[in-house]
Amino acid sequence: MNSKIDSLCVxxxxxxxxxxxxxxxxxxxxxINDKCIIEHTIERxxxxxxxxxxxxxxxxxxxxxxxxxxxKNAKVCTxxxxxxRSDSVLAGLKAIxxxxxxxxxxxxxxxxxxxxxxxxxxxxIEQNTGAILASPVRDTMKRSQHNQKIENTENRDNLWHxxxxxxxxHEQLISSLEQALAHGVAITDEASAMEFANVDCxxxxxxxxxxxxxxxxDLNLAAFILTQQKEETCV
Numbered sequence: 001m002n003s004k005i006d007s008l009c010v011x012x013x014x015x016x017x018x019x020x021x022x023x024x025x026x027x028x029x030x031x032i033n034d035k036c037i038i039e040h041t042i043e044r045x046x047x048x049x050x051x052x053x054x055x056x057x058x059x060x061x062x063x064x065x066x067x068x069x070x071x072k073n074a075k076v077c078t079x080x081x082x083x084x085r086s087d088s089v090l091a092g093l094k095a096i097x098x099x100x101x102x103x104x105x106x107x108x109x110x111x112x113x114x115x116x117x118x119x120x121x122x123x124x125i126e127q128n129t130g131a132i133l134a135s136p137v138r139d140t141m142k143r144s145q146h147n148q149k150i151e152n153t154e155n156r157d158n159l160w161h162x163x164x165x166x167x168x169x170h171e172q173l174i175s176s177l178e179q180a181l182a183h184g185v186a187i188t189d190e191a192s193a194m195e196f197a198n199v200d201c202x203x204x205x206x207x208x209x210x211x212x213x214x215x216x217x218d219l220n221l222a223a224f225i226l227t228q229q230k231e232e233t234c235v
Contacts, residue, residue, distance in 0.1 A: 007052030008121070009099060010045050010165065011092035014038055014107040015059040015081030027213060028107040029064050032223045037213055039070045040110035040226065046075055048117050056107075057081040057092040086187035090177045093170065101125070102173065103165040104190050108213040111225045112165070116206045120167050123204045130168035130199065132191050133206035134160035160203055163210050166190045172199060 017026050028038040035043075038056075045051050056078045058065055065071050065078065079095035081088025089104055096102065101124065105112065116133055124131050137159040143151045166189060168176075173190060176197035180187050187193050194201045209225045211218060 008050055008101060008103060009053040009055060009096050010051055010103045010105050011055045011057065011089055011096070012038075012042065012045075012105055012107050013057045013081060013085050013088040013092065014065070015057055015062070015088045016085065017059075025064070026059070026062075030213075030219060032110070032219060032226065036068060037110055037222070038065070038107045039068060041105070041107055041112070042070050042073075042076060044110060044112055045105065045117075046073065048114050050117070050121060051103075053077065053096070055079060055092045055096050057088040057095075084187070086177055086181060086193065089190060090174065090181070093174050093177070096170075099170050101167060102170045103167045104173075105165040106212050109164055109210060110213070111222055111229065112210050113207055113229065116204075116210060117165065119206070120165060120204050123202070124167045127202070129202055130166070130172070130191075130194060131202040131204050132166040132189070133163040133210065134203045135163060135206055135208045135210075136160055162189055162191065163206050163212075164189070168194060168201075 014028050029036045032040060042054050045054055052075060054076050056065065056076060058078055058080060060080050070076060071078070077095070079091055081091050093102060120131060120133055137156045141154040141156050141159065143154055145151050168190060173194070176193040176199055177187065180193040180196045185196050191201045211222060211225065213219060213222055
């Protein structure tokens, strides 16, 4: 099967506030090297030749994104999201034109590489199935009780840290999200909606430096990774 697709759309949910960052602005607008996190992320996505559009899903009263230079890029569109990530992703999916495949990526993952994007797209198209990027769990995994007392050690065989992008067929993802939301299922990523709908979903092993910025210390780590990647010329 031909794995070449010239123009894919990425839905970028960016309506959250990032409570764990303890900042007075949403985390996607914190800066790394004089650019907002979301600017780094969008620029990285649009620098890939197989991505033709980024649909940014914003909070209703967001007044920051429109002031960024990246918002004026002809390949960047916006729509309004909802209370939860799943609501925002669904809004973004419905705001783009109908297409076969779509990717969903975290606004706070600016270190995504072209090699990982290619690996994900190639797998999905060649296998005709949805998949996510993920990295294998390497640390010992503990399950605790509510008071943080250790209950047991989990077997880490076949355990993965889910990442983004996650790539699925457009209409299938809409349907799966709608089903899950209608049943009140907690959706933490797009794959969890597909799992609820009993749709096959696979893992494509990705780089561990595709980190999600969730805590203040992650900003310095992301800055270091971006510098290293630039030196590698491996975006």
